[in-house]
Amino acid sequence: MRLGREDAKKVMAISLMSAPPIAFMAFDFMFPNITTPSMNKEMLVMLAVSVLAGIPSGYFNSRVDLAMLSVIAYTAIGYILAVVYYSTPFTLYDIELILPGFYYALFFRFTIIMLFIFVLGGFMGTVFGQLVRDSMKKEMTKLTFPPREE
Amino acid sequence: MALLKSAKEHWFSVTLYALFSAFFLVAGVLSASTYVSVVSTQNKVLLENASFSADELENGSVEITFSIDLVNPSRYDLKMQSIVWEAFVTNGTSGTGWYIPVGSAYTGPTSYVEVPSGDTMTFSYSSLVSDPETLAKLNGLVNYSALEGEHLTLETLPYIHEFYTVAWMGDFKHDYLREMYLNEIVKVQLEYSSEAVT
Numbered sequence: 001m002r003l004g005r006e007d008a009k010k011v012m013a014i015s016l017m018s019a020p021p022i023a024f025m026a027f028d029f030m031f032p033n034i035t036t037p038s039m040n041k042e043m044l045v046m047l048a049v050s051v052l053a054g055i056p057s058g059y060f061n062s063r064v065d066l067a068m069l070s071v072i073a074y075t076a077i078g079y080i081l082a083v084v085y086y087s088t089p090f091t092l093y094d095i096e097l098i099l100p101g102f103y104y105a106l107f108f109r110f111t112i113i114m115l116f117i118f119v120l121g122g123f124m125g126t127v128f129g130q131l132v133r134d135s136m137k138k139e140m141t142k143l144t145f146p147p148r149e150e
Numbered sequence: 151m152a153l154l155k156s157a158k159e160h161w162f163s164v165t166l167y168a169l170f171s172a173f174f175l176v177a178g179v180l181s182a183s184t185y186v187s188v189v190s191t192q193n194k195v196l197l198e199n200a201s202f203s204a205d206e207l208e209n210g211s212v213e214i215t216f217s218i219d220l221v222n223p224s225r226y227d228l229k230m231q232s233i234v235w236e237a238f239v240t241n242g243t244s245g246t247g248w249y250i251p252v253g254s255a256y257t258g259p260t261s262y263v264e265v266p267s268g269d270t271m272t273f274s275y276s277s278l279v280s281d282p283e284t285l286a287k288l289n290g291l292v293n294y295s296a297l298e299g300e301h302l303t304l305e306t307l308p309y310i311h312e313f314y315t316v317a318w319m320g321d322f323k324h325d326y327l328r329e330m331y332l333n334e335i336v337k338v339q340l341e342y343s344s345e346a347v348t
Contacts, residue, residue: 006152013153017167020175027181033323033332034188035181056167060156085182089189 007066014057015073021053022078022118026111027085046114047121054125059133067130071122075115083107188335191224191319197342202237202311206304211280212288214253216311218342219272222265226320228338230263232256234314235275239307241291250287252309253277265317273313311344 003011025046028035039045057070086107157164200218207213214237222228237253255275257263265271279285288304295302302308318324322336 009153010156017171020171020178024174024178024181027178031181031185031332031335033326033336034184036177036184052170056163059163060160081178085178085185088182089186092186093189093193 003066003069007063010060011066011070011073014060014070015077018053018056018070018074018122019078019081021049022075023081023085025049025118026079026082026114029114030082030086030107030110043117047117050118050121051125051128053118054122055129055132057122058126058129058131060129061126062130062133064126064130067126068123071119071126075118075122078118079111079115082111187225188319188322191226192338194223195228195317195338195340196221197313197315197340200311200313200342200344202309202344204305204307204309209280210285211278212252212285212304214277214279214309215275216253216313217272217274218313219270220265220315220340221270223268224319225267227267228265228317228319229259230257230261230265231259231316231318232314233263233273234312235273236312236314237275237277237309238312239288239291239309241287247287250284250291252279252284252288309344311342313342315340 024035025039028039029041029046032038032040039049053074054071057067057074061067061070198219198221200216202214202216205213205215216235216237220228233256235253235255236251239250239252241248241250253275254277279288288307291307292302292304295307317338317340319336319338324333324336326332
């Protein structure tokens with residue numbers, strides 16, 4: 001897989017833009033009673049938002065490999081952002097609470113399964129995004145070069 | 151540059167994408183901020199200024215009083231689930247009946263006691279011990295202390311006061327049956343014992 005500078009920039013931009021929904025969903029899955037707005041652990045809603053988050057990577061990337069790379073990259077960055085959200089009060093109030101065991105017990109154990117949904121939804125969104133882009137291109141070509149009337 | 155050019159070409163899709171991303175970023179930051187407030191509430195809410203006394207009345211009864219402040223500097227109102235006060239004396243010399251209760255009170259969730267945000271609420275209790283059986287036990291302890299050379303009175307007996315309270319923060323949901331950690335995170339549990347102080 002060849003990755004040019006412009007491609008890398010595009011993947012990075014998509015990763016940063018699509019990471020917040022992933023971070024929010026992972027955090028919301030952990031604490032549905034204090035987040036605003038909450039998805040209340042509804043897996044279908046989470047899959048739908050994952051699909052939405054994946055659409056831009058398909059819409060803006062014509063190459064399938066780059067689109068898939070974007071999905072994996074934004075899921076990873078989003079999950080890291082969720083860990084940051086989760087760590088905020090402990091870094092402020094009690095640093096001793098940031099222990100690997102504690103993270104495993106509370107955060108990763110609850111949210112690790114989410115990654116599969118985020119990636120799966122992302123791939124579905126990518127396919128949808130590419131379909132939308134292709135159909136729009138077709139439509140624009142038709143408008144630019146209208147078929148000859150006999 | 152090519153990226154900017156492409157963004158300009160697809161300005162409508164890019165704007166929608168940016169709005170979608172910003173919505174979740176704001177929601178995430180807000181939720182993390184709520185999480186910080188919730189954890190800080192658990193650290194900030196305190197029981198303070200506990201005071202207690204025992205007064206012997208002319209008719210030989212004893213009046214036990216206790217008061218304590220619940221300080222709530224957090225940004226959430228505290229909805230009290232239960233408030234328990236208990237006062238007793240322990241008689242180490244007797245096998246059975248070593249525990250002599252002299253006062254107790256319980257307030258449950260149906261009383262709808264609420265400590266508003268930034269406020270302090272004082273809980274005061276009083277109990278009159280006039281039951282002859284309990285008084286006989288207390289006098290027995292007083293007499294025993296005299297034998298031991300301590301010369302305690304009904305007013306100076308080592309009464310132990312225990313105060314225990316559970317409250318919920320704000321309007322957060324807290325009736326989860328399986329995921330108990332969600333209830334724990336919005337729960338404030340405080341306890342005071344005069345035994346630990348003296």
